[in-house]
Amino acid sequence: MRDDGEPLLPREVPLQLIDPSGRAVADPEYEAPGLDRLVEAYRGLVVGRRVNEECTALVRQGRLAVYPSSHGQEACQVAAALALADGDWLFPTYRDSVAVITRGVDPEETLTLLRGDWHSGYDPRERHVAPQATPLATQLLHAVGVAQAARFRGEPTVVLAMCGDGATSEGDFHEAMNFAAVFAAPVVFFVQNNEFAISVPLSRQSAASSLAAKGVGYGVRGIRVDGNDVAAVLALLDEAVAHARAGGGATLVEAHTYRMQAHTNADDDTRYREREDVAAWVARDPLTRVRTFLVEAGALTDRLEDAIAREADAVAADLREAMGREAAVDPEDLFRFVYAQRTPQLEAQWLGLQGELARAGEEEGR
Numbered sequence: 001m002r003d004d005g006e007p008l009l010p011r012e013v014p015l016q017l018i019d020p021s022g023r024a025v026a027d028p029e030y031e032a033p034g035l036d037r038l039v040e041a042y043r044g045l046v047v048g049r050r051v052n053e054e055c056t057a058l059v060r061q062g063r064l065a066v067y068p069s070s071h072g073q074e075a076c077q078v079a080a081a082l083a084l085a086d087g088d089w090l091f092p093t094y095r096d097s098v099a100v101i102t103r104g105v106d107p108e109e110t111l112t113l114l115r116g117d118w119h120s121g122y123d124p125r126e127r128h129v130a131p132q133a134t135p136l137a138t139q140l141l142h143a144v145g146v147a148q149a150a151r152f153r154g155e156p157t158v159v160l161a162m163c164g165d166g167a168t169s170e171g172d173f174h175e176a177m178n179f180a181a182v183f184a185a186p187v188v189f190f191v192q193n194n195e196f197a198i199s200v201p202l203s204r205q206s207a208a209s210s211l212a213a214k215g216v217g218y219g220v221r222g223i224r225v226d227g228n229d230v231a232a233v234l235a236l237l238d239e240a241v242a243h244a245r246a247g248g249g250a251t252l253v254e255a256h257t258y259r260m261q262a263h264t265n266a267d268d269d270t271r272y273r274e275r276e277d278v279a280a281w282v283a284r285d286p287l288t289r290v291r292t293f294l295v296e297a298g299a300l301t302d303r304l305e306d307a308i309a310r311e312a313d314a315v316a317a318d319l320r321e322a323m324g325r326e327a328a329v330d331p332e333d334l335f336r337f338v339y340a341q342r343t344p345q346l347e348a349q350w351l352g353l354q355g356e357l358a359r360a361g362e363e364e365g366r
Contacts, residue, residue, distance in 0.1 A: 006221060006248075007221065008215060008216045008219065008220070008221045008222065009213065009216060009222065010210055010212035010213055010215075010221075010222040010223050010224045010254070011223070011224055013224075014224040014225050014226045014232075014254075014256050015027060015029075015030060015223070015224065015225040015226065015229075015232045015235075015236055016225075016226040016229050016232050017030065017031075017032040017229060017231040017232040017235060018032070018229050018230075018231045018232070018289055018290060018293050019229075019289070020228075020283055020284045020289050021289070021292065022288070022289050022290070022291070022292025022293045022296065023293070024293065030232070030235045030236060030239065031235065032231045032232075032235060033231055033234050033235055033238070035294070035297055035299040036299075037082075037234070038230070038231060038234075038290060038293070038294060038299070039294060039299055039300060039304070040082065041075075041078050041079065041082060041230045041231075041234060041290065042230075042287075042290050042291060042294060042300065042308070043308050043311070044074075044077075044078035044081070044082065044098075044102045045074045045075065045078055045230060045286060045287050045290065046287065046308050046309060046311075046312045047098075047101070047102075047308075047311065047312045047315055048070070048074040048077055048078055048098035048101070048102065049071065049074055049287060049312075050312035050313065050315060050316045051097065051098055051101060051107065051312075051315065051316065051319065052069045052070060052071045052074070052098065053071075053316070054316040054319055054320060055067040055069065055097070055111065055114075055319075056069055056071075056261070056265075057320075058111075058319075058320065058323050059265045060265070063115070063323040063324060064111065064114050064115050064323060065114060065115060065116040066114055066264050066265060066266065067097075067114055067264065067265060068094050068095040068114075068263065068264045069095075069260075069261045069262075069264075070095050070096065070097070070098050070099075071260045071261050072194075072228070072257065072258055072259065072260030072261075072281065072285065072286070073095075073192055073194060073227065073257045073258075073259065073260075073286075074098055074230075074286055074287065075227060075228050075229060075230035075233050075255075075257070075286035075290075076099075076162075076190070076192045076227050076233055076255045076257055077096060077098035077099040077102060078098065078099070078102050078230060079230055079233035079234040079237050080096070080099045080102075080160055080162060080190055080233075080237065081099050081100075081102035081103040082102065082234060083160065083234060083237035083238050083240075083241050084103070084128075084158065084160055084241065085158070085241075086128070087128065087155070087156065087157055088128060088157055088158045088159065088160065088241070089128045089129070089130065089143070089146050089147075089157065089158075089159045089160070090103055090128065090129045090130065090159075090160055090162070091130040091133070091139045091140070091142060091143040091146075091159060091160070091161040091162060092129065092130065092132050092133070092139075092162050093132060093133050093134075093136075093139065093162055093163055093164065093167075094113075094114075094132050094133065094134045095164065095192075096132060096162050097110050097111065097114070097132070099162065100122075100129055100132065103127050103128075103129050104127045105122045105126075105127050105129055106122065107315060107318065107319045107322075108121070108318070108319060108322035108323070109121040109122035110122065111319065111322075111323065113131070113132055115323065115327070117327045117329075119131060120132070130142060130143070130146075136163070136164075136166055136167040136170050136172075137163055137167040137168075137170035137171075137172035137173040137176070138172055139161060139163075140161050140163060140167070140172055140173055140176035140177075140189065141172050141175060141176045141179075143159045143160075143161035143176070143187055144159070144161075144176045144179050144180045144185050144187055146159050147159040147180070147185040147186050147187040147244075148179075148183055148185045150186065151183075151184075151185060151186060156245055157186065158186045158187070158188065158241050158244045158245050159185075159186065159187045159188070160187070160188045160190055160237070160241065161176070161187060161188070161189050161190065162190045162192065163189070163190070163191055163192070164191065164192050164193070164194060164197065165191060165192070165193040165194065165195070165196075165197060165202055165205060165206075165211060166196075166197025166198070166200065166205065167191070168191060168205070168206065168211050168214060169197070169205050169206070174218075176189070177189065177214075177215065177218045177220055177250070177252070178218050180218075180220065180249070180250040181215075181218040181219045181220045181249065181250055182219075184247065184248075184249035184250070185249070185250060186244035186245060186247075186249070186250075187244060187250050188237065188240045188241060188244055188250070188251050188253060189215075189220075189250065189251070189252045189253065190237070190253050190255065191211050191212075191252070191253065191254045191255065192227060192255050192257055193211055193227070193254050193255060193256050193257065194227075194257050194258050194259035195258055195259065196259055196263070196269075196272075196273070198263045198267065199263070199267070199269070199271070199272040201272075201273075210222070210224055210254060211252075211254045212224045212252055212253070212254035214252065215250075215251075215252035220249070220250045220251065220252050221251055221252070222251075222252045222253075222254065223236055223240070223251060223252070223253050223254070224253075224254045224255075224256065225253060225254070225255050225256070226255075226256055227255030227256050227257030228256075228257055228258075228281075228284045228285065228286040228289070229286070229289065229290075230286055230290050231290065231293075233255055236253060237253065240253055258278075258281040258284070260278060260281060260282075291305075331353060331357065332350060334350075334353075335347075335349065335350045
């Protein structure tokens with residue numbers, strides 16, 4: 001426990017409010033979100049799954065350069081976005097496109113990064129969503145900085161920083177945790193433990209009893225949750241965000257989930273894991289369990305389910321059309337946004353490129 005009496009060690013069994021068969025599970029500490037909120041979450045799951053499927057197809061068609069799918073992890077993605085207020089900040093990773101879209105960022109703008117057009121295709125300030133971070137754990141330090149700045153300004157802002165299990169092996173993760181603990185920064189560290197850091201299994205990354213237990217050494221409370229149970233993830237993140245907003249400091253949340261597909265389209269996961277291991281997680285799918293729960297509760301009718309499916313298909317169709325359009329490219333953008341005032345070296349490089357482009361144009365015209 002901390003000096004103020006708050007327990008730090010996570011529970012031995014991850015929080016679960018809906019089991020894989022769709023049955024409600026009672027918990028003495030947490031209550032499941034209301035049916036309306038769970039329907040909203042289900043909508044996000046269906047749209048998110050459709051986006052994952054569409055983006056995987058777009059990679060195969062050459063319209064996306066790469067896509068790290070969150071197939072099977074949609075409960076974490078959707079809950080992370082829904083737990084935040086409008087003024088809060090989300091710091092996502094390269095695998096968190098569904099969370100970014102659920103937060104309200106246009107899908108086309110979200111996928112611009114993975115298409116290879118820009119470092120970030122959206123304005124982070126518009127929806128309070130930081131650019132998706134490809135380097136592991138670097139965004140956690142930025143998240144803590146934003147949280148601390150909001151604290152200095154007296155704002156009620158909470159920051160939710162997402163990462164994977166592999167990121168917990170990085171120094172930036174530990175530095176961010178320590179800073180957040182010492183200064184009681186209003187930040188929630190949300191670790192999606194999908195069992196693999198590319199090809200490295202969790203057993204070769206950490207010997208800790210759980211990743212949530214790593215918070216103890218810094219004075220940060222750790223909590224574990226079934227990452228495929230959107231009700232449990234949402235309930236827990238709601239509490240963690242409220243805890244931070246009330247001045248309680250940071251929380252480390254470990255969501256136990258599984259990466260159902262390869263790391264990216266450039267990865268062959270058959271080289272390091274068995275198909276039987278992947279198949280075992282199909283029964284724990286986050287969509288089917290909450291769908292079963294909502295249908296039995298009478299909150300998800302055939303008509304509503306059809307409407308949600310049509311909405312998801314429309315999002316996918318719009319995304320497919322957008323990624324099929326050729327991007328307007330301005331070569332000067334390579335130099336325009338490096339410094340506020342262009343340096344003589346960059347100016348010389350730009351003039352050199354202009355000359356090369358002019359010569360190439362003359363050769364094409366011959």
